Amino acid sequence: MIQLQNISKRFLSNVVLDGVSLDVQDGETVALLGPSGVGKSVTLKMINGLLKPDSGDVIVDGLHVPKLKRHELAELRSRIGYVFQYGALFDSDPVAENIRLGITNEDQYHDEAYWKERVKECLRLVNLSADVADKYPAELSGGMKKRVGIARAIAGKPKYLLYDEPTSGLDPVNADVIDGLIERLRDELGVTSVVVSHDVRGSFRVADRVALLWQAKIRAVGTAEEILASRDTAVQQFLERDLEMSLIQAEGNQDRHGA
Amino acid sequence: MAAVAGALDLVRYVGRWGSRPAQHVLGNAGRFTYLLIDLMRGLTEWRVYLPRMFTQATHIGYGSLFIVLLVAGFAGAVTSLQTGYQFTGSLPLYYAGAVISESMILELGPVLTALILAGRIGARYAAELGTMRVTEQIDALESLGRSPITHLLLPRVIAGILVIPALTMFANATGIVVGYLTAKGSLGLTYADFEYGARYFFRPLDLWYSLIKSYCFAGAVTLIPCYIGYNTQQGAEGVGRATTTAVVSASVTILLLDALTTKLLLGVK
Structure with a gap:
């Protein structure tokens, strides 16, 4: 189980996270949605200890991540798979x-x-x-x-998988392939996953629950249906913006195929 | 160990609250010391760094051999010509043997080799590690529960410390041989005279001095660029800045170490 308890983080004067709390149950897939620059990746990096919160606690498998010693952290990380936004593959290997x-x-x-x-x-x-x-x-x-x-x-057969923008920079077809892969890995490997994304459609497809990060706070958490039914203006604004982007992309695809 | 960590924390604490230049210097001193401690700790994980160390040693050793020998050869030749210009008609020619061999062993071989390698290896290390930092490859290693110190830094540092002194000895030998051949051609110096002069002024300490100096320089050429590259920030511009800073810092450190080792090892007052 992953627990974020009231975590805050700032870089110089920029408050990135302000009292964020979220629980991810074993076997569950949670998508962390939000516009660019709201601290989604920062949250993910706190789960595997790449960053420490200024205040609050991150608990994974009952371990308090910010307080772990180096060898304990390395041991915990061996149970957490992390998919980086740009792959972060070792290019000389x-x-x-x-x-x-x-x-x-x-x-x-x-x-x-x-x-x-x-x-x-x-x-x-x-x-x-x-x-x-x-x-x-x-x-x-x-x-x-x-x-x-x-x-x-x-x-490394991890218990947890953290995906940082797994579909960003991909065309819709490849994005669908990756989304399908996330679903398949969840079903075949039974891993607990956190997916950071700004792609609403993909997140609704792969996640059991969705959390919307907005202006350094968790604005809404729930299933896709609950989020869609939300009357919160920020949630509606974000969903509408994403819908507009989807329509623009769809029109672009139609034009290309038509031509 | 706790006392050392406490002292380092104090340095970092003072640095954080001091003026900006002092903060910068003390912050770097603290982080550099932590890096050295981490490198020492990582030495036990030989299964990780040894295979990578051999690859690095081949890259930097074989790849640098030509330029090191070329520069050493020219240094020997120019020393020989200048010795002829200074000494002809005023001192016995066999002195040229001493001047060429001692210049190469005591100063030109180690210093020129280190300065070339600061540019060649130092820039490479800083750019490689800097790029790995900004493309999250170092974060990726950490996220896999692996230590970037043993996977990336130790192989590079050990390879440099093994290879640079060896290259220095090759440079010394090449400079002396080319210096002799130049003296033979331009001054008519015989091998017997050259050997007599070289042996007359040679002391075994000179060779040890050259070797110890090259080990000190190897530390500067490897550790400083690795530290700077490892702590790179701010994208492509940061990598460029880190590479330049690494070469300049390593070069200045080599010159400072040159003066320090001369003072300490040769007992010059």
């Missing part, structure tokens, strides 16, 4: 080594037969062929990089 680095058990990491098999398995789980293993990140498309990033995050 081939895909196989990138995924291998995700194997957090040291004995398995050094066991050649195991890691080669695990790399193949992870590539299969993200719908990539085994021959991608020998390629370098620079040889991959944006969508493939995202999928390799997911493969690396699941290589």
Whole structure:
């Protein structure tokens, strides 16, 4: 279980999070929605200890993340897979080594037969062929990089998966593929997931519950139906804006296909 | 260890509340010291850094050999020509053997090699690590429960500390050989005279001095760029700034260490 308890964070004079609280139950997928720059990624980085809150607490598996010692944090992180917004693949290593680095058990990491098999398995789980293993990140498309990033995050068989804008920068078709992948991993691996996104449609598809982060606070939490039915002006404003973007994208696609 | 950590926290605390330049210097001193402690701690994880260290050593050693030998060769040749210009008609020619070999071993070999490598290896380390920082690759390593210190920094630092002294010895030898050949061609110096002069003024301490200096320089060439690259911020501009700062800082440190080691090891008053 992941618990964010009244966390606040500021960078110089910029208040990014102000008393944010959120619980994510085991096996649940929660999408953290919000416009750019409201602190969604900051929240995600606090869950695996890459950033510390100025105040408040983050509890994962009963452990108080900001108070963990370095080796305790490393141990906790081995149970948390993190998918970075731009992949953050190690560009000097081939895909196989990138995924291998995700194997957090040291004995398995050094066991050649195991890691080669695990790399193949992870590539299969993200719908990539085994021959991608020998390629370098620079040889991959944006969508493939995202999928390799997911493969690396699941290589260590984590209990939790954190996705930072998994569909940003992708065309609608590839975004759908990634959304489908998130659903499939939830069903096949039974992981607890937090998905940070500003894509309303995708978030409603993959998440059991959605939390809207607005002006440094959680403005609404609930199922897709509850969020859609919300009378909160900020929620409506955000949903309308996203709907407009979807319409513009859809028109753009129609024009391209028509031409 | 707790006392050391407490002292470092005090330095950081004072730095935070001091004036901006003092804050900058003390903050960096604190972070650099923490980095050194982390590097020491990481030494036990040899299974992680040894394979990467060999790759780095090959890259920087083999890749730098040509430029190091080229510069050392020219330094030997120019020293030889200038010695001829200064000494011809005033001092016995065998002195040229001493001047060329001692200049290369005591000063030109270690310092020129270190300055070249500060540009070549230092810039590479700072740019690589800086890019990894701004593209979240370092965060990615940490998020996998792996230490960037043992995966990224230790292989680079150890590779540099092993390779740079070796390159320095090659540079010394190349400078002396090219210096002799130049003296032979331009001054008519015989091998016997050259060898006599070189041996007459040579002390084993000179070679040790050259080696110790090169190890100190290797520390500057590797640690400073790694520290600066590892702490890069603010995107592509930050990487550019980190690379420039790393080369300049490493070069200035080499010159300071040159003066310090000369004073301490040769006992010059």
